[in-house]
Amino acid sequence: MPNQYVAKSRRLRSTIYSSRIENQGVTSYTIYNHMLLPAGFEGSLEETYNHLKNHVQIWDVAAERQIEIKGKDAYQLVQLMTCRDLSKTKEGKCYYCPIIDENGGMINDPVVLKFNNEKWWISIADSDVMLFAKGLAIGKNLEVSISEPDVNIMAVQGPKAFNLLEKIFGKEILDLKFYNFKYFNFKNSKHLIAKSGWSKQGGVEIYVEDAKSGLELYDLLFEEGKEFNVKPGCPHLIERIESALLSYGNDMDINDNPLECGLDKFVHLDNNIEFLGKDKLIKIKENGIEKKLMGVKIDIDNINLRSSINLTINNSVIGEIRSAVYSPTFNKVIGIAMINKPYFLSKDKFDIIIDSKKYTGEICDIPFV
Numbered sequence: 001m002p003n004q005y006v007a008k009s010r011r012l013r014s015t016i017y018s019s020r021i022e023n024q025g026v027t028s029y030t031i032y033n034h035m036l037l038p039a040g041f042e043g044s045l046e047e048t049y050n051h052l053k054n055h056v057q058i059w060d061v062a063a064e065r066q067i068e069i070k071g072k073d074a075y076q077l078v079q080l081m082t083c084r085d086l087s088k089t090k091e092g093k094c095y096y097c098p099i100i101d102e103n104g105g106m107i108n109d110p111v112v113l114k115f116n117n118e119k120w121w122i123s124i125a126d127s128d129v130m131l132f133a134k135g136l137a138i139g140k141n142l143e144v145s146i147s148e149p150d151v152n153i154m155a156v157q158g159p160k161a162f163n164l165l166e167k168i169f170g171k172e173i174l175d176l177k178f179y180n181f182k183y184f185n186f187k188n189s190k191h192l193i194a195k196s197g198w199s200k201q202g203g204v205e206i207y208v209e210d211a212k213s214g215l216e217l218y219d220l221l222f223e224e225g226k227e228f229n230v231k232p233g234c235p236h237l238i239e240r241i242e243s244a245l246l247s248y249g250n251d252m253d254i255n256d257n258p259l260e261c262g263l264d265k266f267v268h269l270d271n272n273i274e275f276l277g278k279d280k281l282i283k284i285k286e287n288g289i290e291k292k293l294m295g296v297k298i299d300i301d302n303i304n305l306r307s308s309i310n311l312t313i314n315n316s317v318i319g320e321i322r323s324a325v326y327s328p329t330f331n332k333v334i335g336i337a338m339i340n341k342p343y344f345l346s347k348d349k350f351d352i353i354i355d356s357k358k359y360t361g362e363i364c365d366i367p368f369v
C-alpha cells in the first residue's frame with residue numbers, strides 16, 4: 001500500500017526542532033495537539049528500539065504542549081479537572097494526573113508541573129485541554145489566566161542520558177530525582193529540566209522556553225553525545241507498549257474512565273476535595289467496572305493496527321485491541337486491549353481476525369512480564 005504525505009500548513013504546527021530533525025532522517029510524523037510529532041527515523045523499528053535501550057536519544061516532543069494556569073484560583077481549577085488529590089503536592093514536582101469530565105470519562109492524561117499554588121503547567125496528551133479549562137474557568141468565574149506558552153520539550157532518553165547531561169550541566173543534574181524539575185543554567189539562559197519522559201529507559205525532558213538557546217543546546221547534545229552514540233529518536237511504539245505507558249486516543253479516550261484504564265493509583269475519592277465527575281467515580285467504584293485495559297499476547301510476528309480490532313470467544317465479542325506491536329523481547333505481538341467483564345478476570349484465550357486470517361491470543365496483566 002502506498003503511503004500518503006501529510007500536507008503541512010500553519011494550522012498543522014511545526015516545532016522549533018522540525019528543520020533539525022528533517023536534516024537528521026525523520027521518516028514519518030503523527031499529528032498530536034495540532035502539531036507535528038516525529039513517529040519514525042531511519043533504521044528499522046527494531047534497530048531504533050535497540051538503540052534506545054542501549055544508548056541515548058534526543059526526541060522532539062514539543063507536541064506535548066503546556067497549558068499554563070496562572071492566578072489566584074489556579075490550584076482550584078487544576079484540582080477541579082483531576083481525580084488525583086493535589087492538596088499535598090509540592091513545588092518543583094511533576095504529577096501524572098487523569099483529567100476527567102463530569103461522567104468520569106478521560107479527557108487527557110497529562111503530566112502536571114507545580115511551580116506554586118498560583119502557577120501550574122499541564123503537559124498534555126493529544127486533546128484540547130485548554131478549551132476545557134477555559135470553559136470551566138468562565139463557568140465557575142475563576143480568577144485565572146489560561147494560555148499555551150510556546151514551550152518546546154526535547155527529551156533526552158536512554159541509559160546513557162545522564163552521562164551526556166553531566167557533560168553539559170555538571171554533577172548537579174545527577175541529583176535530580178524522578179518526577180522533580182529545576183531550572184539549570186546553560187550559557188546565558190536557563191532551562192527547566194524534569195527527570196521524566198515517555199520511556200522507561202531513564203532520562204530527562206527539557207522544557208525549552210528560549211528557542212534560540214534551546215537550539216544551541218540541541219546541537220551541543222549531538223556534539224557532546226557522539227561518544228555515547230547519540231541519535232535523534234521519538235517515542236517508540238515497541239518500548240512504550242512493553243513499558244505499558246498509555247497513549248491517550250489510542251489506548252483510552254473519553255468513553256473510558258480512569259478505573260477502567262487501571263489508573264486506580266491516581267483516583268482519590270476518600271477526601272473533601274472538589275473535582276468534576278467525583279460522584280460518578282464513587283458510584284463506578286461501588287458497582288465495579290464493566291471493562292478494563294489489559295495486556296494481550298498473540299503468537300504472530302507482525303501487526304499493523306490502524307483502528308481497534310474486536311477480540312472474540314466463540315464468535316462473541318469480549319473486547320477490542322487498541323494498540324499492538326511485535327515485541328522482540330517477548331518474541332510475539334503484544335498489545336493493549338479493552339476487555340469486557342468478566343473476561344478481564346478469567347483471562348481466557350481469544351480469537352482475532354487479521355487480514356481474513358484467524359489467530360489465537362491470550363489476555364495478561366500490564367505491565368507485561
Ligand code: THG
Pocket residue numbers: 064095096109110111123124125126153179196197198199205244245246
Ligand atoms: N512527558 C510530558 N508530557 C507528556 C508526556 C510525557 N504529555 C503527554 C503524554 N506524555 C502524557 N501521558 C503520559 C503517560 C504516562 C506517563 C507520563 C505521561 C508516565 N508514567 C509513569 C509510569 O507509568 O510509570 C510515571 C507515573 C507516576 O508514577 O507518576 O511516565 O511523557 N512532559
